[in-house]
Amino acid sequence: MAYSRAWSPYYRGQLIKGRLSIQPGPGLHGLTATYSETLPTGPLQLGGPVMPAKRALYLHLKDVGGDGQFFLCLFPQTQPVSALGGYMCGSAVIGPEAQPSLTRILLVRLRDAASDTGTWGGYLPAGASIAADLASLGIALERPEAVDRQLGEFLDAYGDDRAIQIPPGEFRAILDVFDRHWLHAG
Numbered sequence: 537m538a539y540s541r542a543w544s545p546y547y548r549g550q551l552i553k554g555r556l557s558i559q560p561g562p563g564l565h566g567l568t569a570t571y572s573e574t575l576p577t578g579p580l581q582l583g584g585p586v587m588p589a590k591r592a593l594y595l596h597l598k599d600v601g602g603d604g605q606f607f608l609c610l611f612p613q614t615q616p617v618s619a620l621g622g623y624m625c626g627s628a629v630i631g632p633e634a635q636p637s638l639t640r641i642l643l644v645r646l647r648d649a650a651s652d653t654g655t656w657g658g659y660l661p662a663g664a665s666i667a668a669d670l671a672s673l674g675i676a677l678e679r680p681e682a683v684d685r686q687l688g689e690f691l692d693a694y695g696d697d698r699a700i701q702i703p704p705g706e707f708r709a710i711l712d713v714f715d716r717h718w719l720h721a722g
Contacts, residue, residue: 574657
């Protein structure tokens with residue numbers, strides 16, 4: 537299971553649940569990842585190579601049916617690889633404007649990947665319990681309230697319950713400064 541902050545302005549402050557699977561595949565390191573989410577607009581699936589490095593695990597995932605791309609930079613895996621965590625970077629898929637976005641992501645390994653069929657994606661209701669969601673998938677954790685608090689703090693690194701996004705208007709104001717300079721300097 538994958539949990540991160542929603543990038544869509546329509547789901548501000550909510551978590552989104554997805555699924556990441558890593559399988560043997562072609563390429564330099566012989567691993568391929570597939571990341572999926574169920575969105576109100578339909579399923580989203582991205583895939584690409586997994587690039588293990590000494591200090592991080594990198595995934596560059598591309599939308600198989602469109603032009604979306606996500607980049608994940610994760611802590612290197614440790615045995616038994618029960619969880620991975622790090623950052624996910626990309627652009628909001630559902631929204632009126634493109635917004636470069638960054639969020640922390642937590643990936644929890646399921647013992648039986650087939651057990652979550654049909655329950656693996658989508659926006660979680662505001663205030664939803666990750667521990668309860670994991671329990672529904674067969675991962676019953678001790679002290680679920682404490683686990684929810686710990687996971688919430690990890691995913692909410694910036695204290696405002698949101699992903700990091702650049703407001704398009706803020707960037708357009710910067711472009712206005714440099715575009716005017718560039719156009720009139722010639």
